[in-house]
Amino acid sequence: xxxxxxxxxxxxxxxxxxxxxxxxxxxxxxxxxxxxxxxxxxxxxxxxxxxxxxxxxxxxxxxxxxxxxxxxxxxxxxxxxxxxxxxxxxxxxxxxxxxxxxxxxxxxxxxxxxxxxxxxxxxxxxxxxxxxxxxxxxxxxxxxxxxxxxxxxxxxxxxxxxxxxxxxxxxxxxxxxxxxxxxxxxxxxxxxxxxxxxxxxxxxxxxxxxxxxxxxxxxxxxxxxxxxxxxxxxxxxxxxxxxxxxxxxxxxxxxxxxxxxxxxxxxxxxxxxxxxxxxxxxxx
Amino acid sequence: xxxxxxxxxxxxxxxxxxxxxxxxxxxxxxxxxxxxxxxxxxxxxxxxxxxxxxxxxxxxxxxxxxxxxxxxxxxxxxxxxxxxxxxxxxxxxxxxxxxxxxxxxxxxxxxxxxxxxxxxxxxxxxxxxxxxxxxxxxxxxxxxxxxxxxxxxxxxxxxxxxxxxxxxxxxxxxxxxxxxxxxxxxxxxxxxxxxxxxxxxxxxxxxxxxxxxxxxxxxxxxxxxxxxxxxxxxxxxxxxxxxxxxxxxxxxxxxxxxxxxxxxxxxxxxxxxxxxxxxxxxxx
Numbered sequence: 001x002x003x004x005x006x007x008x009x010x011x012x013x014x015x016x017x018x019x020x021x022x023x024x025x026x027x028x029x030x031x032x033x034x035x036x037x038x039x040x041x042x043x044x045x046x047x048x049x050x051x052x053x054x055x056x057x058x059x060x061x062x063x064x065x066x067x068x069x070x071x072x073x074x075x076x077x078x079x080x081x082x083x084x085x086x087x088x089x090x091x092x093x094x095x096x097x098x099x100x101x102x103x104x105x106x107x108x109x110x111x112x113x114x115x116x117x118x119x120x121x122x123x124x125x126x127x128x129x130x131x132x133x134x135x136x137x138x139x140x141x142x143x144x145x146x147x148x149x150x151x152x153x154x155x156x157x158x159x160x161x162x163x164x165x166x167x168x169x170x171x172x173x174x175x176x177x178x179x180x181x182x183x184x185x186x187x188x189x190x191x192x193x194x195x196x197x198x199x200x201x202x203x204x205x206x207x208x209x210x211x212x213x214x215x216x217x218x219x220x221x222x223x224x225x226x227x228x229x230x231x232x233x234x235x236x237x238x239x240x241x242x243x244x245x246x247x248x249x250x251x252x253x254x255x256x257x258x259x260x261x262x263x264x265x266x267x268x269x270x271x272x273x274x275x276x277x278x279x280x281x282x283x284x
Numbered sequence: 285x286x287x288x289x290x291x292x293x294x295x296x297x298x299x300x301x302x303x304x305x306x307x308x309x310x311x312x313x314x315x316x317x318x319x320x321x322x323x324x325x326x327x328x329x330x331x332x333x334x335x336x337x338x339x340x341x342x343x344x345x346x347x348x349x350x351x352x353x354x355x356x357x358x359x360x361x362x363x364x365x366x367x368x369x370x371x372x373x374x375x376x377x378x379x380x381x382x383x384x385x386x387x388x389x390x391x392x393x394x395x396x397x398x399x400x401x402x403x404x405x406x407x408x409x410x411x412x413x414x415x416x417x418x419x420x421x422x423x424x425x426x427x428x429x430x431x432x433x434x435x436x437x438x439x440x441x442x443x444x445x446x447x448x449x450x451x452x453x454x455x456x457x458x459x460x461x462x463x464x465x466x467x468x469x470x471x472x473x474x475x476x477x478x479x480x481x482x483x484x485x486x487x488x489x490x491x492x493x494x495x496x497x498x499x500x501x502x503x504x505x506x507x508x509x510x511x512x513x514x515x516x517x518x519x520x521x522x523x524x525x526x527x528x529x530x531x532x533x534x535x536x537x538x539x540x541x542x543x544x545x546x547x548x549x550x551x552x553x554x555x556x557x558x559x560x561x562x563x564x565x566x567x568x
Contacts, residue, residue: 011332011333014332015330015332015548018329018330018332019330021420022330022416022419022420023420023445023446024420024423024445024446045302045354046299046302046303046306046555047333047551048295048298048299048302048347048350048547048551048554049295049331049333049334049338049343049346049347049350049547050333050346050350051346051349051350051353052350052353054333059333062333062334062335063332063333065335066332066333066334066335066336069335069336070329132306135306136305136306136307136308139308161307161308161562162307162308260555262555263332263333264299264548264551264552264554264555265552265555267331267332267548267551267552268548268549268551268552270332270548271330271544271546271548271549278445
């Protein structure tokens with residue numbers, strides 16, 4: 001029986017592991033194959049401590065190297081089920097099964113993509129999945145944001161800071177929030193351009209555009225957590241002030257609990273949850 | 285008149301600058317000569333994203349390079365006064381004077397040192413200023429903690445996690461908190477050893493020791509803030525949930541507002557305060 005298994009080795013999981021190891025515990029960290037991190041090729045400029053911009057996947061690799069160098073046990077595998085056992089949790093990966101008194105969910109969120117011609121081509125060349133991350137590079141440009149709900153509204157708020165020309169495209173969905181920007185509800189059927197994106201194409205017309213931000217709902221890898229009966233609001237796992245879910249001994253941190261989807265926030269979560277997990281195990 | 289001047293370019297100040305620049309503002313950052321960072325030679329292992337341990341002063345240099353590379357104006361000088369002007373704040377360095385609508389205090393805390401023979405020699409070789417940072421390296425060792433108040437009590441709590449042999453030395457002061465560890469109130473007159481520390485010497489005896497942690501009160505560089513009438517509790521500037529002090533337009537973040545004295549926390553503060561400063565300026 002392990003004391004603590006951490007699922008996910010991004011910023012939140014790795015930081016929690018560093019602090020827990022320092023507290024004298026021996027965390028086991030399980031993370032997905034880094035080769036699968038194709039979606040993390042965005043450049044990170046706003047995480048403190050790197051004079052030059054760093055590609056997301058390289059930062060994650062650096063974090064994994066960091067915890068390995070610190071003597072923390074790391075397993076690269078996919079968790080396929082998480083169940084409550086008699087005295088703790090049973091974590092099954094594709095190859096092994098572990099038992100642990102506590103579990104930290106730090107899997108991050110998988111960002112949604114669009115299966116529309118041109119999406120892959122212009123991803124990173126005019127199409128972005130994060131307004132807070134990339135909006136700055138499109139200031140005073142002609143922008144589109146694709147989405148219809150609260151997540152879109154939140155990203156739009158930031159885009160409105162950097163440009164006065166932002167159009168909302170709901171991609172065939174009904175608008176589920178209030179916005180003051182122009183709204184087009186037609187379905188998107190393509191993105192056009194040469195090196196960079198120049199037009200967004202809907203069923204009914206073409207729109208000249210400098211940048212497109214996708215904010216279609218941020219589906220998360222919380223399926224097995226939901227199966228356990230964890231309370232989920234929107235796409236976020238609900239935790240208390242100790243980062244504990246409604247299930248005793250099951251903690252969550254990082255993007256998966258919502259708030260700012262920023263590395264600085266995930267790292268802070270990781271540090272804080274290490275403290276509460278340590279205290280939980282001590283008082284048990 | 286500038287919109288925002290940030291005093292201090294450690295983790296909190298630099299991160300706030302990155303985010304404010306992204307929000308379309310042009311922060312001016314004023315920080316001390318990096319040559320003066322002698323006290324930052326401790327190795328940082330628990331800040332996410334660095335596979336190898338990094339020396340504190342190098343991390344700060346990396347952060348300064350990062351904000352300069354991002355096009356942020358950085359001035360290396362010491363702030364000697366901060367006053368309220370008719371429409372904002374007047375910031376004077378040794379060479380220049382600036383006016384700004386808002387100010388962010390992110391100067392960190394100057395860690396106290398001891399003017400005792402052997403202190404400098406064994407600093408980093410058995411003498412540490414941060415239990416949370418270095419305690420792990422002294423697990424199951426014979427430890428001393430020097431201090432008498434709440435800060436010592438807080439650091440002691442962590443040391444008790446890693447060792448069952450921690451003695452409190454109040455260095456001639458009266459103990460101002462409850463501890464269960466052995467307490468020695470005699471004045472410390474020296475530290476002895478060869479390569480590493482081996483003994484702590486008081487007026488009345490010698491004590492074999494593997495590590496000494498100094499926690500004598502963390503005096504902070506908040507003198508000019510106090511002069512402005514900023515509310516200070518203990519050694520921390522008091523801020524509200526928006527990181528604003530009791531003086532409108534004057535914000536503070538990082539070690540100087542208390543909480544965990546960790547880089548991850550300071551970086552998180554910097555990200556959060558950038559948001560509230562942006563909102564403050566927009567609504568003004």
